[in-house]
Amino acid sequence: MDTTKNYYHMALLAAAAGTIALSLAAGTAQQSHAQYGVSGNPTAGATPDQLEECKKYNIDRIECNEQTLLAARKHAIIEENPNGSGTPMLSIGGNETLLYVGALGAIFGGVAAAFFAKGRKAATTS
Template sequence: MNKPIVVALSVLAVFFSATAVSALPVAHAQYGVGGSPVAGATKEQLQECDQLGIAKSECTENAILAKRRIIAVQDNVNNPDKGSGTNYFQGSETWIYIGVLGAIFGGVAAAFFFRGRGATPPS
């Protein structure tokens, strides 16, 4: 056989095998027994769901974590000094960093420019 054909068939075999593996059924063991999301909820989780305002039919560990994340984000939005939305550069520091980066990249560009100008063309 021709070498390019063998290479092309090998590449196609790899792509088709990767697609076949992704078409197999996926295990859903983490979502509770019998499809019920409440089947694995503990008493503590059910109490926390009541405190957070999550319905018992939707009480899962993922729902609790998502609600905690929403509360944390809302707390950060209301208090910007905690981190969310705080500027990384304060005041004139931004212009200093831009100047330093401009000097570095400008120096490299100038070095390439002058190095290219001094080169002799091939004969």
């Protein structure tokens, strides 16, 4: 009698039972829901400090929350620094990109040449 076939069916049944058990267990897990407002309180609204900052950025009182303040701060930083961080990868006036590509090409080309040479050496000795 072929016991391999029996073991295969037993393993398949065990996997199916495990999948069903996990599916049922996942259905009983507690759901988490998003919290809006201040510190998870949906009725608290914006803090006085947030309202002052919203006035600074001309944000309506109804729309004043942490997300809109973060977006306004990000926009202000972008307006203050139109060139970004000061370390451009693709600058118009410099050759930084060509330097990076050349260095990477030399590194990867050297590694590829070493593997090629080692492969040719192994092929000729065998």
